[in-house]
Amino acid sequence: MSNYQRDTCRLCQSKNLEVVLSLEPTPLCDAYVLAERLKEVQETYPLDLYLCRDCGYVHLTYVVDPENIYTDYLYVTTSSMGLADHFQLYSKEVLRRLNPISDSLIIDLGSNDGTLLSFFKKQGMRVLGIEPAREIATKTTNLGVETLPEFFTSEMADKIEEKYGFAKIITINNLFANIDDLDDTVEGVCKLLSPDGVFVMESSYLGDMIKNMVFDFIYHEHLSYFSVKPLLKFLDRFNMELIDVQRVPTKGGSLRYYIQKNGGPRAVSAFVDEMVVYENDHRLDLVETYETFSNEINARKSDLTNMISKLQKEGKTFAGFGGSATTTTLMYHFDLCDKIEYIVDDNPAKHNTYSPGCHIPVLSSEEIYERKPGYVIMFAWRYFEPITKKHQRFLDQGGHFIVPLPELEVI
Numbered sequence: 001m002s003n004y005q006r007d008t009c010r011l012c013q014s015k016n017l018e019v020v021l022s023l024e025p026t027p028l029c030d031a032y033v034l035a036e037r038l039k040e041v042q043e044t045y046p047l048d049l050y051l052c053r054d055c056g057y058v059h060l061t062y063v064v065d066p067e068n069i070y071t072d073y074l075y076v077t078t079s080s081m082g083l084a085d086h087f088q089l090y091s092k093e094v095l096r097r098l099n100p101i102s103d104s105l106i107i108d109l110g111s112n113d114g115t116l117l118s119f120f121k122k123q124g125m126r127v128l129g130i131e132p133a134r135e136i137a138t139k140t141t142n143l144g145v146e147t148l149p150e151f152f153t154s155e156m157a158d159k160i161e162e163k164y165g166f167a168k169i170i171t172i173n174n175l176f177a178n179i180d181d182l183d184d185t186v187e188g189v190c191k192l193l194s195p196d197g198v199f200v201m202e203s204s205y206l207g208d209m210i211k212n213m214v215f216d217f218i219y220h221e222h223l224s225y226f227s228v229k230p231l232l233k234f235l236d237r238f239n240m241e242l243i244d245v246q247r248v249p250t251k252g253g254s255l256r257y258y259i260q261k262n263g264g265p266r267a268v269s270a271f272v273d274e275m276v277v278y279e280n281d282h283r284l285d286l287v288e289t290y291e292t293f294s295n296e297i298n299a300r301k302s303d304l305t306n307m308i309s310k311l312q313k314e315g316k317t318f319a320g321f322g323g324s325a326t327t328t329t330l331m332y333h334f335d336l337c338d339k340i341e342y343i344v345d346d347n348p349a350k351h352n353t354y355s356p357g358c359h360i361p362v363l364s365s366e367e368i369y370e371r372k373p374g375y376v377i378m379f380a381w382r383y384f385e386p387i388t389k390k391h392q393r394f395l396d397q398g399g400h401f402i403v404p405l406p407e408l409e410v411i
């Protein structure tokens with residue numbers, strides 16, 4: 001496969017699609033490079049969000065070949081603080097709600113280093129991971145969580161079922177939004193799931209993305225921006241039903257969806273209907289909603305760029321804080337590439353890399369004490385509280401943090 005522009009809705013196949021938010025094209029958002037690759041030009045790709053006027057699904061239609069995304073660049077696993085705690089709570093919550101008998105099979109799609117599965121295993125479940133990153137899969141198997149080094153497909157589901165039997169629970173976290181051919185994935189899930197089984201899918205929530213201004217979470221890896229209503233219709237095509245939804249705070253606001261086969265043993269929670277009412281009230285399926293969203297984003301952009309040009313005239317200098325995937329969307333859309341001298345990050349694995357496309361150096365966060373930039377723009381704005389706490393010394397020595405979102409603020 002190579003990169004392509006799809007012309008149908010990923011959920012309902014309709015061609016009745018409309019562009020509702022056009023962000024500046026960016027290179028692959030996480031493609032930070034080492035010095036030896038600085039001569040290479042990194043291509044930019046369209047970053048336009050489309051609304052399906054038939055089912056209300058919001059998505060990117062420009063699809064970058066996963067081979068380009070996941071193999072060509074240096075990938076630094078961010079040791080996300082609190083992730084293990086999140087998965088421990090997740091495993092307990094899922095077992096409490098679904099109450100499978102001990103030794104039931106739980107399969108995690110995109111299981112990474114097996115953290116979630118290890119918690120299920122500790123609580124007496126049989127577990128199997130599916131993880132295409134071969135090295136991680138092998139390492140995880142050796143550590144006691146069996147992990148198949150593959151991309152999950154419906155064809156593969158048959159083979160897994162033959163060898164391991166049906167799963168009582170299948171989980172997928174964040175990965176679902178990155179998959180282009182969702183039909184095939186869900187077909188596979190249907191084949192593998194036992195008749196009384198539950199498919200648990202966690203993904204960032206469109207309603208929260210708009211409410212919390214988390215537009216920088218839009219990048220090429222994230223093809224889907226899910227909400228409840230379009231998913232109900234989609235699942236029905238596979239004779240599956242949504243039985244419950246749970247709000248979770250990760251990624252600027254996410255939903256955990258609990259899904260069973262039609263006629264499965266579990267009753268549908270009233271919360272599913274409540275979410276549909278919420279989405280109707282917030283008009284998530286109307287073009288106007290995104291016009292407002294787009295205007296708000298562009299208003300924040302002018303606020304920030306006006307402030308920067310004023311400060312530049314006073315001779316002030318600027319750095320950025322946080323070299324992650326969201327930084328790329330934010331820098332390109334807010335036109336900051338030629339305004340920032342360097343980016344700092346607390347994660348040593350990011351140091352001495354260069355940002356995707358515009359190649360701004362990423363340095364240790366200690367540099368803000370040495371180089372004393374007047375202003376540091378908080379690209380990692382969702383974490384500004386712990387970051388400002390940790391770097392209070394920078395404020396004490398007269399520096400300022402600029403928080404660009406959800407409202408422009410200078411600290």
Ligand SMILES: [Zn+2]
Nearest residue numbers: 009012052055
């Ligand atoms: Zn649709």
